Amino acid sequence: xxxxxxxxxxxxxxxxxxxxxxxxxxxxxxxxxxxxxxxxxxxxxxxxxxxxxxxxxxxxxxxxxxxxxxxxxxxxxxxxxxxxxxxxxxxxxxxxxxxxxxxxxxxxxxxxxxxxxxxxxxxxxxxxxxxxxxxxxxxxxxxxxxxxxxxxxxxxxxxxxxxxxxxxxxxxxxxxxxxxxxxxxxxxxxxxxxxxxxxxxxxxxxxxxxxxxxxxxxxxxxxxxxxxxxxxxxxxxxxxxxxxxxxxxxxxxxxxxxxxxxxxxxxxxxxxxxxxxxxxxxxxxxxxxxxxxxxxxxxxxxxxxxxxxxxxxxxxxxxxxxxxxxxxxxxxxxxxxx
Numbered sequence: 001x002x003x004x005x006x007x008x009x010x011x012x013x014x015x016x017x018x019x020x021x022x023x024x025x026x027x028x029x030x031x032x033x034x035x036x037x038x039x040x041x042x043x044x045x046x047x048x049x050x051x052x053x054x055x056x057x058x059x060x061x062x063x064x065x066x067x068x069x070x071x072x073x074x075x076x077x078x079x080x081x082x083x084x085x086x087x088x089x090x091x092x093x094x095x096x097x098x099x100x101x102x103x104x105x106x107x108x109x110x111x112x113x114x115x116x117x118x119x120x121x122x123x124x125x126x127x128x129x130x131x132x133x134x135x136x137x138x139x140x141x142x143x144x145x146x147x148x149x150x151x152x153x154x155x156x157x158x159x160x161x162x163x164x165x166x167x168x169x170x171x172x173x174x175x176x177x178x179x180x181x182x183x184x185x186x187x188x189x190x191x192x193x194x195x196x197x198x199x200x201x202x203x204x205x206x207x208x209x210x211x212x213x214x215x216x217x218x219x220x221x222x223x224x225x226x227x228x229x230x231x232x233x234x235x236x237x238x239x240x241x242x243x244x245x246x247x248x249x250x251x252x253x254x255x256x257x258x259x260x261x262x263x264x265x266x267x268x269x270x271x272x273x274x275x276x277x278x279x280x281x282x283x284x285x286x287x288x289x290x291x292x293x294x295x296x297x298x299x300x301x302x303x304x305x306x307x308x309x310x311x312x313x314x315x316x317x318x319x320x321x322x323x324x325x326x327x328x329x330x331x332x333x334x335x336x337x338x
Contacts, residue, residue, distance in 0.1 A: 005131040009191045012128050012149070013325075015121035016183055020321045022114040023177075024314035033100045034111030036074060038161040042067040042103075043076065047112045051103045058085050067095060074101050118157070125150050132190075141193055149186040152179055174226040177317075181222070184325050192332045201282050203337040207275045211334055214268045214289075215327050221265060222320060224258040231255065259304070262297050269293050281337075285330045292323040 026032055035041035042054050043066035056070040062077045069075075070087060074095035081091050132146030159176045231252060269290055276286045299316040302309055 005135060006191065006194045008124070008127050008131050009187060009194060012121070012124050013184070013187045013191065015117075015124045016180065016187065017318070017321065017325075018117050019114075019121055020180060021314065021318050022117045024317040026111055026114045027173075027317070028310070028313040029107065029110055031104075031107035031110035031114075032163070033098075033102075034104065034107035034109070035115070036095065036098065036100050037067060039115070040065070041108060041112055041115075047108050048103070049105060049109075051105075054103055056083070056087060058083050068092075069101060069103065072101050115160075118160070122153065122157075125153050135194075139193060142190065145186050145190040145193070149183050149190070152183050152186070155179060156183070171230065174230060177226065181321065181324050184321065185328050188325055188329045189332065192329065199282065201333055201337040202279065203334075204275060204279050204281055207272060207279070207281060207283075208334060210268055210272045210275070211327075211331060214265070214272060215331060217261070217265045217268060218324060218327055221258065221261055222324065224254055224261065225320065227254045228258050259300065262300065266293055266297065283330060283333065285326050285333070289323060289326050289330065292319050292326065295319045296323065 026034075035047060037043065041047035043063070048054050051069070054066075054068050056068045056075075059082070061082045062068070062080070064077050064079045066077045067074055068077070070092075075092035076095050078091060078093055083091075129143075129146050129150045132143045136143045156176065156179055159172060159179065163172050163176060228251070231254070269286075273286050273290050275281070276283050296316060296319050299312045299319065302312045303316065306312075
């Protein structure tokens with residue numbers, strides 16, 4: 001298990017980033033309510049492929065818990081039943097958790113795949129805590145970090161249900177993402193512990209200060225980014241997802257701060273890059289960090305000036321999550337520099 005565990009940790013990290021990617025695609029396509037219920041989708045374990053499957057019909061058998069659309073209202077079957085010629089409201093309960101009452105095959109299956117990715121990640125985490133428990137005598141931090149990440153994954157699952165039940169409340173979506181970043185941090189810390197540290201890095205005081213500043217700046221930027229994202233979500237609800245050109249109409253101060261603060265982040269990280277090259281410190285992650293920062297800047301510019309081209313939102317969100325992970329791991333490497 002000691003030899004296999006680092007691979008399990010690596011797969012767990014990849015699985016969480018796949019969840020970030022799937023979630024980003026859901027937000028990019030406006031598919032968050034593709035399944036109005038949770039954990040099922042319109043009452044099915046495998047979602048419907050056509051609106052006809054969820055439209056009320058006479059002389060049709062329905063299983064308990066299935067959701068139908070009748071007169072633009074969602075209804076849930078109270079028990080197994082066979083419909084008569086006319087709709088009998090006594091056999092159905094109105095779905096009142098939210099007012100969403102549409103069906104879009106693309107949105108439904110996009111959201112379903114997002115959930116499927118999360119389920120597969122859950123199985124990976126079961127292997128993770130099993131391996132961590134076996135290695136509890138090797139290092140007490142291993143089971144603590146693994147179980148901490150596992151319980152946060154369970155909390156994320158509950159948050160996912162809450163997001164659906166509240167019709168995509170922006171604040172809950174933000175918390176959902178922040179918890180995901182914490183899980184990434186715990187898994188990267190775990191990977192750092194169980195991976196053989198063959199490379200010895202050099203310590204430089206100025207590089208260390210710039211690294212701390214860059215991490216703080218990134219946290220501020222992510223916090224502002226979630227606030228901007230909340231504003232866009234509210235605009236989408238107001239004008240409709242198809243009118244993306246209205247998403248950044250009359251933005252608040254937070255948007256302008258988020259945009260302009262990028263300049264400070266670029267300068268700090270370029271400083272890190274320059275010192276790393278000049279002093280030959282050996283931190284290869286700095287190169288990837290600089291690349292991701294410029295990718296974030298480019299996608300941010302495109303979203304504002306080109307009315308959010310397809311793919312830019314998903315790339316922007318995933319690049320931010322990757323940037324956080326690389327900076328956190330670089331901080332771990334720097335802690336043990338000579």
